[in-house]
Each structure stands twice: as C-alpha cells, then as structure tokens.
Amino acid sequence: MSDxxxxxxxxxxxxxxxxxxxxxxxxxxxxxxxxxxxxxxAFPLAGGWYRFSSRMIARGGELVGPVFYPDYGFGAIEGARVPLPFVPTAEGSCLVRFASDVQSLRFKPSLAISEFELDGIRLQRVGRIGxxxxxxNNLFDRTPGKRARLGLVKRALQRLIxxxxxxxxxWLYATYSGADQAEAADTYAEWIKFYDREGAAQKRVIERRIDALKHSPLISIVMPVYNTDRIWLRACIESVRAQQYPHWELCIADDASPAxxxxxxxDDYMARDSRIRVAYRxxxxxxxxxxxxxxxxxxGEFIALLDHDDELHPSALLAVAEAVNAHPSWRMMFSDEDKVDTRGRRYEPYFKPDFNYDLFLGQNCISHLGIYSTQLLRExxxxxxxxxxxxxWDLAxxxxxxxxRDEIGHIPQVLYHWRAIPGSTALSGDQKSYAHDAGYKAVTAHLSRVRPGATVLPVAGLPGNYRVRYPVPSPEPRVSLIVPTRDRLGLLKMCVESILAKTDYRNFEILIVDNGSVEEETLAYFRAVVADPRVRVLPYPHPFNYSAINNFAAAHTDAEIVGLVNNDIEAIAPDWLGEMVSQAVRADVGxxxxxxxxxxxxxQHAGVITGFGGVAGHGHHAHPRGSLGYFGRLALVQEYSAVTAACLLVRRAIFEDVGGLDEALQVAFNDVDFCLRVRAAGFRNVWTPFAxxxxxxxASRGTEDTPEKVARFESEIRFMRERWGDLLDSDPAYSPNLSLNTTPFAFAFPPREATAATPVP
Structure with a gap:
C-alpha cells in the first residue's frame, strides 16, 4: 500500500x-x-492517524461539518463517526484519527443540503509523534499572544506527565478539532441553520418532492378563531398561504368575536384567496x-388542526402529503413541534417518539401538528x-x-410553531388550569371505555401531565424474583433484605441462583435465609453466563411473572413491585x-435507547433525582424498545415463548436483545418511574478492563449489529432528530431521517 x-x-x-x-x-x-x-x-485500513486532503468547494449552500463513517466491523454506525476537525479550504488538509482497523469507509461532505465540488479524497498515514x-503546531499558531502560548505549552506538559x-x-485532538466546544455549539439555532433553512438547493429539492407525489390529497386546515390579536391572526393565515404544497383549504370558524x-x-383574506373559507357563528x-x-x-381528504395564533412550517403540508403517499394506511398523524416567541425566535423543539400509547396517556404528545382522516373524524x-x-387530546x-397501531404515524419534522404569548400554555404550563382539568377528564373518560378500574393521578411538577395506575388482579399473581450471585455477601444481603423488608406486594419469592460461591459467610447465609419461606437458593455450578443463569432459574419456577434482579439492587419504597406487576399483567405489555x-x-437507568453509542445506552443517565427529564419523560410511564434486566419483570409465558435470554450473549446486551425479541413478538415494553x-x-462483576473481557464485549457488539442491523439505529421511542453519539436527548447533527415519515412498528 502506498503512503x-x-x-x-x-x-x-x-x-x-x-x-x-x-x-x-x-x-x-x-x-x-x-x-x-x-x-x-485499501481495506482493512489500519487504525491510527491520517492526514485528510481533498479539493472541496461549496458551490451552493454551505459545507458544514464533514464527517467519516468508518466500519470497525459493526457497520458504519452513528456512534463510530469521525468528524473532520474543520472544513479544509480548496486544497487544504487536516488530521483525523480512526479508533481501530477500518473495514469500509463512508464520507459525508456536509451536514447540510448543499451543492459542492469534490473530485476525490486522499488519506496519508501519519505516525503518532508526527x-x-x-x-x-496548529494550536500554537492559532493561539494569540505569548502568555496564552505559554499556557498551551504548560497544559500539554501537564497532560503528558x-x-x-x-x-x-x-487532549490535543479534542482541542485541535474543537470537540471540547462542540456541545456549546449544538444549539437549536445552529440546528435550524443547518437543516431547516431556505436556499437555492433546498428550493430545487422541494420542487422535486412535489413532482414525485403520485397522489396529491386535499388537506383541510381547521381553525377556530376568537378575538385573536390582529398581528398573530395575520401571521397564522400567512403561514398557511406560504405552504409549499398548494392543495389545501383553510376552514375558519369565528366564534362570535366581539373585536x-x-x-x-x-373578510380580507377570503377576498384574496379562494382557498380560505370562513363561517361566522x-x-x-x-x-x-x-x-x-x-x-x-x-x-378535504385529511384534516389538520391549527390554533388561531400559531404558525405552520412552510413545508408542513408537503410533509403530510408525502406521508400519505408513503403510508396509505395512516389515518392519524402527528409531527414534531417547537415554540415561537413574539420576535419570531424559535425555541424548545419537542422531537417526539413515534406513537407511544403510554406516554400519550401521560401527556398530549400528539398535539401539534395533528392530522386526521376526515372520514375518521366524521365517524x-x-x-x-x-x-x-x-x-x-380527547379527539385523539x-x-x-x-x-x-399501523394506522397511526409520526412525521419526525418540526411542522408546527406554537406561539408563546402571555396567557398561552406555550409560555407556561400552568397558564390555563381549566385545560388541565379537561385533560384529566379526557384521559379518565378514555380509560373508562377501554380499561375500567384504572385511575388517573396528577404528576408532581408537571401540570397537565398524568399517571395512570392500573389495578392488580385478585388474587395477586405470583412473582419469582431471580437474583444471580457469586459471593459478595454484603451486596446480596442488602438486595434480599431490602426486598423482604420494604415490599408491600405479598405474593412473591426470591430465587437466589448461586453461581459457585465459595466464601463460608455466603454459604452460611444461604443456609439461614431459606428459613424464610419467600426465599429459595438454586446452585448453578457452571461458568458465569448471565443469560444461562436466568434461563436455568426461570425453568425452576411456576410463577406467573418472572423478575430479573441484579444482586446489587436495593429496594427503596414499598410499592415498587406492585407498580411493576400492574404494568406486566396488561395483555399487550411485555x-x-x-x-x-x-x-x-x-x-442509572430510565429506559434503554437502542443505537446509542453503537448498540444501546441509557436515557437520562446521570440526571439528578427529581429531574423531570426531556419534556417530562423522566417522570412519565412510557414505552421503550428495551429496559435493563437489572430490574425487569415479564410474564413467564412470554419469557418462554421467545426462548428466554440468548446464551450467546454472556454478559452484555442480553437484556436489550431479549426486549427486542419480545417487541418483535407483538408486545410493548414499558418503563415506569413509579418503581x-x-x-x-x-459492583459484583467489575469493569471490562482485561483483554479477554474487551474481546468478549466486542464480540457481543458484533452479535447485536449482525442480528438487529439498522433497527438498532431506528428506535421508535427516540427521535431521529436526537443524538446517538453525544448525550441522550441532545440534538442530532445531522438528523438521521430528517425528511422521512417514520412508520409505527
């Protein structure tokens, strides 16, 4: 291979x-x-340092954030991407680093839609010292003044020592590439600049999108009006008239406005545009x-709902028409949304998950923009x-x-701008208490029709958001809590005794699986603890394999519900198990x-996001206790693609039907794989903050810090990527506009499917 x-x-x-x-x-x-x-x-391309060079010139739009996607053996995944430290000039160059050997390589020249000149790229291997x-030298030249340069030298020496x-x-690479400043730059204004801007390239794309439509449905925009401020009423109507998609009608009902x-x-707008129709009540x-x-x-064939002082994004109805073409079964759709203040500044985008029934019971996450089949609303x-x-909310x-579920779709684009003005719930969630009362009434009425016995409770700190408490059957279903262990008596005693002392749910047993304990104190504890009729000890004298241990234990219980519990879990409040059982017995819950x-x-755990970091990661990790999380999601029951087996309940019939945990995954990702198989079997995986x-x-297994453990971990990553592929990167519980490689719920640069209409699995 040449240099x-x-x-x-x-x-x-x-x-x-x-x-x-x-x-x-x-x-x-x-x-x-x-x-x-x-x-x-060229491949496999050895990991290490390379000098990138190319002739890259923007000819329309802007070249923003070029990035490599190396395949390290797991596919060209988001979590492995390698950004160029900066955009080289026409004949410029920069350094990049590949973490390990590269099997194939993809290059994205810009995070934004653009026109550019690019005739190839070159990589030259560079030694570490070079x-x-x-x-x-680059940092030294960019640092102004002797004092600042001396500080740079000192920091470099301190790092080396x-x-x-x-x-x-x-440290050099992070500073050189600006990675230490990237998080500060990842603002919504930056996101809009890259992915939601007008320009010649974007206009040509829009024309192609319209021409590509095989069916152009008429979309009726329903808008009630009452005493709207003149400026916001005009802005609202103008946002409809500015739609890129021409096949719409605006249906306005004025509710006897005295102004x-x-x-x-x-009247002025009716005279100017025949597509605008008004009824005066x-x-x-x-x-x-x-x-x-x-x-x-x-x-029209579809109805879109618009409040009288809000605005539609210019591409809103085009995105709806595309979704109708791509998913003809959809009869109800919703989009992402943001807020807009009186100066026109957009902020607080809500990048939503796909339709998430339990989250929808807790908050009206469909809301804006809501689109419905006209026939459905008539029905x-x-x-x-x-x-x-x-x-x-009641309508939805x-x-x-x-x-x-396959008739409900999510369009993961910000198509609606919610006006934040005094008196609006966009400005403050407690502006309209009557709306909260109506929300409670709507959810309660829905549950009375579909789930009698369920009750609705407010959520502290989240006005207008609710918790649904489901009844536990009588008699209580039996639960077998499987706790694998090997010595580490201090942890095990804490786990077992906290569960026995603090759990108010009665019909459970703890099934301790002894994976070769040798310490006399542990063995003595086993002999003593079984005096409690709620505790059994099963010996498992085989090499550690988390999946095999739990499968073995599940085969030794006839309990209706199986619980997977780590030996380093500690119960806090007495109602944790009752809450989890009440969710697990729901017919469609896995x-x-x-x-x-x-x-x-x-x-530590508040639901698992698949694709994060390559395979999976924890949402809201390290948030302080009491935090509400991203748009309240840390305080609300909802579906996730996966939950951790550190504390997981599932009906034993489901566990057996999907074949239990896959024993090829000895330590990592066995719970994620199990949850994905449960979801593939037609069940919804639910996470609750009320347990x-x-x-x-x-604490009992330690870190992955030996060559053997690292090799095993990498093989398990490869296993997951091969089995689940791109599904890992398309988590329906996590927006494609949110990052898979920085911080959970941070903006994705770029979005993974910014113009796609995502079907509900």
Missing amino acids: VLAFHLIPNEQIEPVSERGLGHWEAIGNGGMFECVAEG AFADMF SGGPRSLGD PHVKAVL PENGHISAASNTALELAT IGGFQLGMEGSQD LRCVERLR CVGALLYYPNDTV ALYHHES
Missing part, C-alpha cells in the same frame, strides 16, 4: 451529479447524502363548538363539547380507540422496567 491512498467516491441516492457543471460537481438533496470511499487494496507535532502519551493525544378587526381580517360556543363548525366546512362525531381546553384519544438510581441519587430502586451498578 497516500486516493479514494474514488461512489454517491448514494441522496447525492446527485450536477452534470451541467462538469465532473466532480455534486448536489446533496437530503441530509443522508454521503459517498462510499473505494480504493483498491500527528502530535502537527496538532500542537499526568496521563502519558495517550492522554496528551486525546371588530377579526371579521375585517378574515352567531353566538359564542367555545372552542369545541367552533372547531366543529370549521370541520363542517371541510371537503367519531368531531369534537366533544365539555372538553374545552383539551378538546384535541377517541380516534386511537378505533385505530390499529417487559417492564424500573427507574434505577445510583447510590448518589443520580439516574424506583437503587442500583449499585456492576
């Missing part, structure tokens, strides 16, 4: 050649545009009645009088009762997970 590798670039479907400009001119027509890098004899010298060459290299300017504004009937009046005007009789303030709940805290009262315990994580 310099020249790669030929093969574009994917989201990069097109601009033939009229000649060879090497390209246009990225989507955020997923990238090249496959091909060079004879890389360190180049980075230090305290941590050795590796620590110095990590004279309202009729003047509406003779008397005020409140928002449900007014919405029904507007609904009567609708002739349910439109808006319910008496639900004013949460009439849209009644629709959900008639729909299959695995149930708990909220686990470290002993320092920060979050809280301490988890002294991995």
Whole structure:
C-alpha cells in the first residue's frame, strides 16, 4: 500500500451529479447524502492517524461539518463517526484519527443540503509523534499572544506527565478539532441553520418532492378563531398561504368575536384567496363548538388542526402529503413541534417518539401538528363539547380507540410553531388550569371505555401531565424474583433484605441462583435465609453466563411473572413491585422496567435507547433525582424498545415463548436483545418511574478492563449489529432528530431521517 491512498467516491441516492457543471460537481438533496470511499487494496485500513486532503468547494449552500463513517466491523454506525476537525479550504488538509482497523469507509461532505465540488479524497498515514507535532503546531499558531502560548505549552506538559502519551493525544485532538466546544455549539439555532433553512438547493429539492407525489390529497386546515390579536391572526393565515404544497383549504370558524378587526381580517383574506373559507357563528360556543363548525366546512381528504395564533412550517403540508403517499394506511398523524416567541425566535423543539400509547396517556404528545382522516373524524362525531381546553387530546384519544397501531404515524419534522404569548400554555404550563382539568377528564373518560378500574393521578411538577395506575388482579399473581450471585455477601444481603423488608406486594419469592460461591459467610447465609419461606437458593455450578443463569432459574419456577434482579439492587419504597406487576399483567405489555438510581441519587437507568453509542445506552443517565427529564419523560410511564434486566419483570409465558435470554450473549446486551425479541413478538415494553430502586451498578462483576473481557464485549457488539442491523439505529421511542453519539436527548447533527415519515412498528 502506498503512503497516500486516493479514494474514488461512489454517491448514494441522496447525492446527485450536477452534470451541467462538469465532473466532480455534486448536489446533496437530503441530509443522508454521503459517498462510499473505494480504493483498491485499501481495506482493512489500519487504525491510527491520517492526514485528510481533498479539493472541496461549496458551490451552493454551505459545507458544514464533514464527517467519516468508518466500519470497525459493526457497520458504519452513528456512534463510530469521525468528524473532520474543520472544513479544509480548496486544497487544504487536516488530521483525523480512526479508533481501530477500518473495514469500509463512508464520507459525508456536509451536514447540510448543499451543492459542492469534490473530485476525490486522499488519506496519508501519519505516525503518532508526527500527528502530535502537527496538532500542537496548529494550536500554537492559532493561539494569540505569548502568555496564552505559554499556557498551551504548560497544559500539554501537564497532560503528558499526568496521563502519558495517550492522554496528551486525546487532549490535543479534542482541542485541535474543537470537540471540547462542540456541545456549546449544538444549539437549536445552529440546528435550524443547518437543516431547516431556505436556499437555492433546498428550493430545487422541494420542487422535486412535489413532482414525485403520485397522489396529491386535499388537506383541510381547521381553525377556530376568537378575538385573536390582529398581528398573530395575520401571521397564522400567512403561514398557511406560504405552504409549499398548494392543495389545501383553510376552514375558519369565528366564534362570535366581539373585536371588530377579526371579521375585517378574515373578510380580507377570503377576498384574496379562494382557498380560505370562513363561517361566522352567531353566538359564542367555545372552542369545541367552533372547531366543529370549521370541520363542517371541510371537503378535504385529511384534516389538520391549527390554533388561531400559531404558525405552520412552510413545508408542513408537503410533509403530510408525502406521508400519505408513503403510508396509505395512516389515518392519524402527528409531527414534531417547537415554540415561537413574539420576535419570531424559535425555541424548545419537542422531537417526539413515534406513537407511544403510554406516554400519550401521560401527556398530549400528539398535539401539534395533528392530522386526521376526515372520514375518521366524521365517524367519531368531531369534537366533544365539555372538553374545552383539551378538546384535541380527547379527539385523539377517541380516534386511537378505533385505530390499529399501523394506522397511526409520526412525521419526525418540526411542522408546527406554537406561539408563546402571555396567557398561552406555550409560555407556561400552568397558564390555563381549566385545560388541565379537561385533560384529566379526557384521559379518565378514555380509560373508562377501554380499561375500567384504572385511575388517573396528577404528576408532581408537571401540570397537565398524568399517571395512570392500573389495578392488580385478585388474587395477586405470583412473582419469582431471580437474583444471580457469586459471593459478595454484603451486596446480596442488602438486595434480599431490602426486598423482604420494604415490599408491600405479598405474593412473591426470591430465587437466589448461586453461581459457585465459595466464601463460608455466603454459604452460611444461604443456609439461614431459606428459613424464610419467600426465599429459595438454586446452585448453578457452571461458568458465569448471565443469560444461562436466568434461563436455568426461570425453568425452576411456576410463577406467573418472572423478575430479573441484579444482586446489587436495593429496594427503596414499598410499592415498587406492585407498580411493576400492574404494568406486566396488561395483555399487550411485555417487559417492564424500573427507574434505577445510583447510590448518589443520580439516574442509572430510565429506559434503554437502542443505537446509542453503537448498540444501546441509557436515557437520562446521570440526571439528578427529581429531574423531570426531556419534556417530562423522566417522570412519565412510557414505552421503550428495551429496559435493563437489572430490574425487569415479564410474564413467564412470554419469557418462554421467545426462548428466554440468548446464551450467546454472556454478559452484555442480553437484556436489550431479549426486549427486542419480545417487541418483535407483538408486545410493548414499558418503563415506569413509579418503581424506583437503587442500583449499585456492576459492583459484583467489575469493569471490562482485561483483554479477554474487551474481546468478549466486542464480540457481543458484533452479535447485536449482525442480528438487529439498522433497527438498532431506528428506535421508535427516540427521535431521529436526537443524538446517538453525544448525550441522550441532545440534538442530532445531522438528523438521521430528517425528511422521512417514520412508520409505527
């Protein structure tokens, strides 16, 4: 292999050649545009330092954040991406580092849609000393003033002395590449700048999207109006008229507004645009009645709901039309949303999961933008009088009762801007207490129809959000809590005795699985603890394999519910098991997970996000106890693709039907794999914050710090990537607009599917 590798670039479907400009001119027509890098004899490419060089010139738009996606044997995954430290100039270069041997390589020249010139890329191997010298010289040249440069030298020496060459290299690369400043730059304003901006390239893409539609449904926008401020009413209507998709009608019902300017504004727009229709109600009937009046005007195939002072994104209806074409079974859809203040500043985007029934019972996460089949709304009789303030939540709940999950879709784009003005719930959740009362009433009414016996409770710190408490059957189903252990008596006693002393659910047993304990104190404890009829000890004299141990124990119980519990779990409150059982007995629920805290009262587990870091990671990790999390999600029951087996309940029939834990996964990811198989079998995995315990994580197993453990861990990563592939990176409980490689719930740069309509699995 020569010192310099020249790669030929093969574009994917989201990069097109601009033939009229000649060879090497390209246009990225989507955020997923990238090249496959091909060079004879280049792979496997040894890990280490390389000098990247290329002729990259922006010809339309801007080249932002070019990045490599190396395949280290697990696929070209988000968690392994290698950003270029900066965008090189026309003939510039920069250093990059690959963590290990690369099997194949992809290159994304820009995080944003753009037109550019690129005729190939080159990589030249650089030794460690040379890389360190180049980075230090670059930093030295960029540092102004003698004093600052002296400080740079001191910091470099301190890194070398305290941590050795590796620590110095990590610090140099982070500083050189600006990685230590990246988090501060990851603001919503930056995100909008990259992925939600107007420009020549974007306009051409929009034209192609419209031309590609095979079916162009008429979309009726239903908008009740009452005494709206003139400026916001005009802004709202103008946002509809600015839609890129032309096939719409705006159906307005004025609810007897006393302010004279309202009729003047509406009459003006009716005269200017024949697609705008207005009904003037003779008397005020409140928002449900007014919405029904507007609904009567609708002739479209689909209904979109719009409040009278909010705004639609210019591409909102085009995205809806694309979703209708891509998913003809969808009868109800919703999008992401953000807020907009009186200065037009957009903020607080809610990047939502796909339809998540339990989360939807806790908060109206469908809300804006909500789109419904017109026929469906006719079937349910439109808006319910008496639900004013949460009439849209009640409407969606009644629709959900008639729909299959595959008839409900999520469009993961910000299509709706919620106006934050005084008196609006966008500005503060406690602005309209009557809306909270109506929300409680709507959820309670829904449950009375579909789950009699369930009760609705408020959630502390989250006005307008609710907890649903499900009844536990009588008699209580028996639960067998499986606790694998090997010595570590202090941990085991803490676990067992806290469960026995602090659990108010009665019908359970603890099944301790002894994986070869040898310490006399432990063996004596086993002999003593079985005097409690709630405790059994099963010997398992075989090499450690977490999956095999739990499968063995599950075969030795006839309990209706199996609980997987680590020996470093500590019960906190008495109702934890009753809460988990109440979720596990629901017919469509598979695995149930708990909220686990470290002993320092920060979050260890609050649901597992698949794809994070390559395979899976914990959402809200390290948040302080009492935190509400991302849009309240740390305080609400919801579905996750997976939950940790450190404390997991599942009906034994389901455990057996899916074949238990896969024994090929001895230590890591066996719980994630199990949960994904349970989900594939048609069940929903649920996480509840109302079962809280301490988890002294991995205290009994230690860290993955030996070559053997590292090799085993890497093999388990490879196993998961081979079995589940891209499904890991498409977690329906986690937005494609949120990061898989920085911090959970941080913005994704770039979004994984920013223009895709995501089906509900």
